[in-house]
Amino acid sequence: MKMKSVTQVLIATGFLALTACSASADNSISQLKQKLAKQLPGREITSINTTPMKGIYEVVIAKRQIVYTDAKGEYILAGDMIDLAKKSSLTEQRTAELQKTDFSKLPLEQAFKEVRGDGSRVLAVFSDPDCPYCKRLERESLNGITNVTIYTFLMPLSIHPDAERKSKVIWCAADKQAAWSNFMLKDQMLEGKSDCENPVEKNMKLAETLGISGTPALIFKSGQIVSGAIPKEQIEQLLAAK
Incomplete structure (x- = not known):
C-alpha cells in the first residue's frame, strides 16, 4: 500500500x-x-x-x-x-x-543480474550469502515472481566470517547468477577463485551511504528501500508502485 x-x-x-x-x-x-x-x-x-x-x-x-x-x-x-x-x-x-533513493543512479555494474520473463520490472537486492533471511527471500519471497530484472549487490556482513570469501567466489564465477542460485537455493558448496577484481568493498560503502545496515535490503524502482525477507505479496505491490 x-x-x-x-x-x-x-x-x-x-x-x-x-x-x-x-x-x-x-x-x-x-x-x-x-x-x-x-x-x-x-x-x-x-x-x-x-x-x-x-x-x-x-x-x-x-x-x-x-x-x-x-x-x-x-x-x-x-x-x-x-x-x-x-x-x-x-x-x-x-x-x-x-530513505528513498534514485534507482537510476545505482551503480548496477557492481551487481549481477537475473532476468525473469520480459524483465520489465526492476528490483535491487543487497544480500549476504550466509544470511538466513536472504535465503528465505530467495527461496520463498522471490520464488515465482516473474517479469522482473533482479540486481544482486553482494554485501557480506561482519557477523558472518566466511561471507566475504563466498561473495568473492560468487563474483569470480563464470556465471555469477548460477553460482548464487546454486548456493542459495540448493546449498551447493562454493568452489573457485576469490581473488578476481570485485565490488564487495564498494558495495559495503554504497550500502552505508544508502542507510542500509543489514540484509536483505530491497530497493524498488520507486526508490523505496525495504529491509527484511518481506512476503511475496508485498514485493508484488511494491514492484507495481510508481
Missing part, C-alpha cells in the same frame, strides 16, 4: 500551518535548529519540521534518523509518533520517505 508522506497527512488533517510566508515561524525553527546543533555536537541537524502535535517538532538527524523535540529544544523524544485515528506511524512513513 502506498504510504502518504507526513506532509500529505498534515495537510489533509489541517495541522500544517501555512508558514512559507511567516518570518516569525521560520525564525523560530531556525533558532531551534541552532540551539540543537550546539546541544548535539557532532550530529548533523538536517531539518526541523512541525508535527500534528502542538509544540512538538520533528528533527531529522544525518538525513535519516528522526527524533522529536519541544519548542524550546530542552527535551528529545525518540520513538514513533502514532496517528491513533488512522492507526499508522507517522514516524515510519516519514522514515521511509527519507
Whole structure:
C-alpha cells in the first residue's frame, strides 16, 4: 500500500500551518535548529519540521534518523509518533520517505543480474550469502515472481566470517547468477577463485551511504528501500508502485 508522506497527512488533517510566508515561524525553527546543533555536537541537524502535535517538532538527524523535540529544544523524544485515528506511524512513513533513493543512479555494474520473463520490472537486492533471511527471500519471497530484472549487490556482513570469501567466489564465477542460485537455493558448496577484481568493498560503502545496515535490503524502482525477507505479496505491490 502506498504510504502518504507526513506532509500529505498534515495537510489533509489541517495541522500544517501555512508558514512559507511567516518570518516569525521560520525564525523560530531556525533558532531551534541552532540551539540543537550546539546541544548535539557532532550530529548533523538536517531539518526541523512541525508535527500534528502542538509544540512538538520533528528533527531529522544525518538525513535519516528522526527524533522529536519541544519548542524550546530542552527535551528529545525518540520513538514513533502514532496517528491513533488512522492507526499508522507517522514516524515510519516519514522514515521511509527519507530513505528513498534514485534507482537510476545505482551503480548496477557492481551487481549481477537475473532476468525473469520480459524483465520489465526492476528490483535491487543487497544480500549476504550466509544470511538466513536472504535465503528465505530467495527461496520463498522471490520464488515465482516473474517479469522482473533482479540486481544482486553482494554485501557480506561482519557477523558472518566466511561471507566475504563466498561473495568473492560468487563474483569470480563464470556465471555469477548460477553460482548464487546454486548456493542459495540448493546449498551447493562454493568452489573457485576469490581473488578476481570485485565490488564487495564498494558495495559495503554504497550500502552505508544508502542507510542500509543489514540484509536483505530491497530497493524498488520507486526508490523505496525495504529491509527484511518481506512476503511475496508485498514485493508484488511494491514492484507495481510508481
